[in-house]
Amino acid sequence: MVFIDRLLATLVHLRHGATHDVLACWFGVDRSTITRAIGEVRPLLAERGCTVAPDVRLRTLAEVIDHLGASGQTGIIDGTEVRVRRPAAGRKDREKFISGKNKQNAVKSMVVTDAVGRLLFCSPAVPASCADITHARKLGLVGLLADGPAVEILADAGYQGLGAQTGGRVVTPPHRKFKKNPPEWYEEMYERQRKAHSSRRIRVEHGIGHLKNWRALARHHGCREHMSDIIQAVAGLLSHQQAATMAGGTRT
Numbered sequence: 001m002v003f004i005d006r007l008l009a010t011l012v013h014l015r016h017g018a019t020h021d022v023l024a025c026w027f028g029v030d031r032s033t034i035t036r037a038i039g040e041v042r043p044l045l046a047e048r049g050c051t052v053a054p055d056v057r058l059r060t061l062a063e064v065i066d067h068l069g070a071s072g073q074t075g076i077i078d079g080t081e082v083r084v085r086r087p088a089a090g091r092k093d094r095e096k097f098i099s100g101k102n103k104q105n106a107v108k109s110m111v112v113t114d115a116v117g118r119l120l121f122c123s124p125a126v127p128a129s130c131a132d133i134t135h136a137r138k139l140g141l142v143g144l145l146a147d148g149p150a151v152e153i154l155a156d157a158g159y160q161g162l163g164a165q166t167g168g169r170v171v172t173p174p175h176r177k178f179k180k181n182p183p184e185w186y187e188e189m190y191e192r193q194r195k196a197h198s199s200r201r202i203r204v205e206h207g208i209g210h211l212k213n214w215r216a217l218a219r220h221h222g223c224r225e226h227m228s229d230i231i232q233a234v235a236g237l238l239s240h241q242q243a244a245t246m247a248g249g250t251r252t
Contacts, residue, residue: 001029006037010045013038014234017215042226045233050119051240054247061139062148064112064121069149074115076154076204077141079132080211081106082125082227083219097224099128107220107227110135111211111235117203118242119211122235124228132158145169154201173197210238 001009009023020038024031049059058064068075086105087094097105106128112121123139136142136159145151145166153170155162162170174193178186211217214234220227 001027001033001037006041009034010038010041011237014042014216014230014237015214017218042229042233045236046229048233048236048240050121050235051243052118052120053243057236058120061112061121061123061141062144065144065148065151067120068114068151074152074154074200075120076113076115076117076201077110077136077159078156078201078204078208079108079110079135079158080208081108081128082217082231084224084227085221087224093127096127096129100131102128104128107224108132108135109228109231110139111204111208113204113207115200115203117206118246119207119235119239122211122231125224125231132156133161136162141170142166154197154204156201171197211235214238 005027009027012018013020013023018026020031020034023034027034047059049057049063051057052067056067058067064075067073081099081102083104083106084097087097097107099106099108107125108128108130109125110121110123110132111119113119123135126135126138130138141153142162142165145153146169151169153166155170155172157173159170160172160175163172174190174197176182176190182190211231211234216230217234220230
């Protein structure tokens with residue numbers, strides 16, 4: 001297969017979830033040829049990073065923090081899960097893929113968008129049993145924010161605790177001070193603050209929703225080992241589309 005056909009097969013597989021057998025019939029080749037082609041092209045797409053301008057791509061979390069600091073933008077983070085096949089019986093790591101939230105076998109990625117929901121970064125996949133805040137720490141977010149530019153990062157309650165470690169740069173929903181019988185004035189104030197925060201960070205949910213429109217991320221039936229490349233490849237392709245759309249809107 002020439003490179004353009006290998007690229008097209010990979011794009012169709014990621015976007016529409018077409019199986020290797022179907023693609024083999026379409027291109028008139030053997031199934032193993034399609035499998036090899038996708039295996040070669042998918043890592044190349046993952047390495048491209050997220051496009052924020054025609055000549056600017058962000059490949060690491062450090063580059064994202066620097067970009068947000070230089071542009072004065074607010075970032076939004078959230079974790080997203082993709083269901084995967086359960087490991088075979090008897091494997092010692094069988095339980096680590098079970099999500100504490102959904103009680104299903106899944107992998108997790110941390111997504112970063114800007115204030116309007118444009119994708120800036122998707123982390124490599126980790127087992128879903130890893131908590132959001134633990135994943136963020138392992139990615140080095142605390143050190144990047146503490147030692148880097150002054151950047152505001154919005155996050156949900158799963159990241160509470162990072163604010164104190166980053167000098168207030170990670171902003172999470174307010175803590176509820178009264179667990180029982182709160183005063184009426186406090187309940188109104190708490191709900192107002194919580195909704196104001198939620199309305200600011202809802203854009204990351206929209207970004208994740210666009211990711212999940214790609215069938216490869218709706219539910220993955222293949223090897224879990226490929227999930228990091230799949231997530232980052234889709235993020236790169238989607239961010240390129242978003243950047244092209246915004247550039248076209250600016251010209252018009």
